[in-house]
Structure formats: structure tokens, C-alpha cells
Amino acid sequence: MSGGITAMAVTRWWLIRHAPARTAPGIICGSSDPDADTGDRAATAALAGALPAGALWLTSPLRRSRQTAQALWHRSPRLADTAVVEPALAEQDFGDWEGISHDRAAARDPGAAALFWSNPARHAPPAGESFAAVMERSGSALRRLTGLHGGRDVVAVIHAGPIRAALALALDLTPEAALRLRIDPWSLSRIDHYAALEGDGTAGEGSWSVGGMNVRPGTF
16 A cells, blocks of 8 residues: 655656667668667767766667667766666567568568558558557556656667657657657657655656657757
8 A cells, every 4th residue: 555645756758769770771670689870979978968867777678779878878977887678668670571671571562561551550560560569568668667766867778669659658649640750869858757756656647748859969
């Protein structure tokens, strides 16, 4: 049983899309695992300087997520030196289309490609997952982690899909609407959760606000 409400908790989510993946232009890269190109020193410095010390850091299991976090720590050791790996915040799995272009996918399986593009928010590629499924798993993870870490800063170095899902959670967007959101590499988005902090240290249901979306280095 709860120990009673003790305070108001503001949980601040700092959502970072990883540095560009080292892939050829036009190649589908969701659950596949290329390295990140973290050589943009100006972007690394600007982003590191905008982030709070003492935050909980999260990454996905994918290399480009973890390597981006490490680049930020190297630039500013005050931030952190370790992160919790959260599988639910991984990028969308494009199944049989991983590592090829959409043109090649359409040529190889025109029926599946036509179905996918009829509603890319809700149809999954062959052996993959839909963006709606990404929203469901990512939204559940955000609610769970917000409850566990109420009142903290949480820095999540993740992917475009889960960041769109987080913004959709805060804004009550449908999957179709969330796919319209542009999320660039190295960008920062910010959502805050306001809730009563219970006596056991967990945050209640509360409400969300959006402080910024797809903010690029140099404009923080």
C-alpha cells in the first residue's frame, strides 16, 4: 500500500537520437547494428554542454546508441560513464528489409511493399514489426521508467522511432501522426512528466509536457 503523497515529481526526459549510422545512403537500418559516425566534434560538444549532470542514462542494445553515449561522456566526463541498456527502446525491426533499400524491397516483394506503404504506421515489413508496435513497447517502457525514477533527469540516447513514440505519448498522437515527426541524428527532444511522488518513491499517473523537439546542435 502507498505511503501517501509526499511531493510533486518532475521527471525530465532528454531524448537524443544517435549519431549517423555508418551505412550507405538509402539503406534501411532499424534492428541491424552498424557503427555510429561520432566524428562531428561540434555536435558532440554542443549536445554534451546542454545535458544535466547526475542523470540516469539509458541506451538501446544497438552499437550506434551506445557509441553516441560514449562520445558524449568522452567530451564531458561530468555527465556519466555508464548507462542502463533498455531493449524496449530499440529501433523498429524492419525484418527481411534490413540492410537493403526500399526500392530493392519493392522489387523483391511488391505485394508486401504495397501493403506496407498503404499504411506504414500499422503494417509491418515481412518478419518485422510495425511502427504502432514500436509505439506500444516504447510507450510502456517510458511509463514504467518514469514511475521508477520519478523526479529525476533521464537521458536516453536512442533512435528516431522510440523518440517519435515518446513524443506521441506526451501529445496523445496516433501512430500515423507520430510518423510525421522529423527526428534528425544528434538532435535533442525533451518531454517532462509531472506527478505526485508517493511515499514509496514512485511517481503516479500525472501529465506530460513537451519542451522541445528535434532541436539541433548550435540551437540549444
